[in-house]
Amino acid sequence: MTVTTDSVRSALEQDTIESHLNPVGSFDVADHPVPTGREEIWRFSPLKRLKGLHADAPFDRSTTSCTWNTPEGVRIEGVSGDEARSLRGISGLVPNTRFAARVLAEVPASLVVDVPADLEVAEPIVISLDGKDASTTEAGHVAMRFGAHSKAVVVINHEGSSAMAAVVEIVVGDGADVTVVSIQDWADDAVHLAHHQARVGRDATYKHAAVSFGGDVVRMDANVTYDGPGGSAELLGLYFADAGQHIEHRLFADHNAPHTKSNVVYKGALQGEGAHTVWIGNVLIRKVAEGIETYEENRNLVLTDGCRADSVPNLEIETGEIEGAGHASATARFDDEQLFYLQSRGVSEKEAQRLVVHGFFNDLIRQVGVPSIEDRLLTTVEAELAKNVLQDLAAFGRES
């Protein structure tokens, strides 16, 4: 638990102000100086590799193709002008970073996804972003609105080369059941700065899954607030960082309403020289948020030397009237006892390592709960493993 000062405490009682976990927001770009890297929210990020997206890189014409399927009853289209402007901030987002403020202020168009009330969309909505060029910088805004008691799964799939700043706003209507999966399977040169902000309605269920495999730098902030009591948010993450990659996930569950729930599980694997992952899990339980439940967990599996996993859970509690709050964070290497047990049954060392890594991610992939992408995630984990660990083993002549 973090100690808070009285002034912050009384401000929090008003229930409107941002916690000191996050800087106060503003729509005005001028209120957000260019980060220097010393700021709490930027200190882990490699600013030099962001191609200026955190600062003043031009938002050029997009070189990233964007395609999607449109299940019956769903509206998905690019909009501009007044309609695009009216969508800025619909999730309750008040930008706390310069890039998010710039996206809201400067990007002329938005991709809107509208799922009407009561509609249950059977097939996943898949939005595919395929980057062609990481030497130009671009930005995008997506607004998703899910009507009351609707049910839908949206998968945003990022591939190819791109340098992109993106804001995704998600409004989950009362009683709706929504899953948003964002897969970062970029090429090696991609840079991706993203902010996903969701407002979860009364008694609604929201699941957000961030899956990051590829890209030079991926930083995603995934935030949740509640629009009434009884809302439930599950924030899941799976990442696999290779040599030289920086993958950063920051999340913020802001319990601003009573009887809300948040459950955060992020798991990552790291391999290769200079692989760096960052996980910042911020949970704020405001004074009004009585009877809430929250749990957050981050586990990292370090497969080789030369990797670094930062993991920082922050739980800030302003009311004693809660059902439950907990967090766990662990970073470990392969467990020798596990490998020994498997090998003692005849399984080779590399096969044992493969089993352990699969086991590490398996439950989480099942928890994401989108059957059509389960196989793909397992295959990608497999491919990531094949990249480095197995090669290393061969190089050291330890293969049997």
Add this chain to the structure above:
Amino acid sequence: MSKLVITDLHVTVDTEDGPKEILKGVTLTINDGETHAIMGPNGSGKSTLAYSIAGHPKYTITGGTVTLDGQDVLSLSVDERARAGLFLAMQYPVEVPGVSVSNFLRTAKTALDGEAPKLRTWVKDVNAALEQLNLDPSFGTRSVNEGFSGGEKKRHEIAQLELLDPKVAVLDETDSGLDIDALKVVSEGVNRFRAREGKGVLLITHYTRILRYIEPDFVHVFVDGKVAESGGKELAEQLEANGYDKYVKANA
């Protein structure tokens, strides 16, 4: 054929104060089809012997040899030892989260045989093995040893013994922590294994209780890292009556 020969085995573990010798010259031969019981007080080095035979990285062999049917075991990696025909039922089986029992068993069988088992007969074999050890068929979908009761872990080890069918099985205190019903179930499993042609068993135990169900051909008293006395099963009866005092005192 299955002949395990341990000759003058010396083993150390690394401690904060440097290496500490645990096994101080163990010599033991298990011939084709024999069951040997090793009995000894806590801390005498029984698990160290079991782990050293299996190749656990924590232990350093400083002297002696171990051969299986003439092949040098100590130069093999852990998985190669298993493929050569050794099996260790562990005193404390390890949890492997997210890896299902059925996936684990299939992967192990495939590794041992060099080819995947025929699906239909394999599923039947697995279900039969689980059932014989009073393990629910739903066991196959659970993660290896995760959330298993102490008894389930031990029964799962013996189910593996029957399915993986090694030449020589080292059973490290498979009996400890079992109630009498579970002890019988586990013993029946070991006896089914022993009934197969030429299987060797090294049965490590702290108590004489299991020897009522699994009759050993030889009994060895293990004290302070070596065999203090060897004999037939009457030696177990003496231990039952008198305990380890005589050996521990003689050693002190």
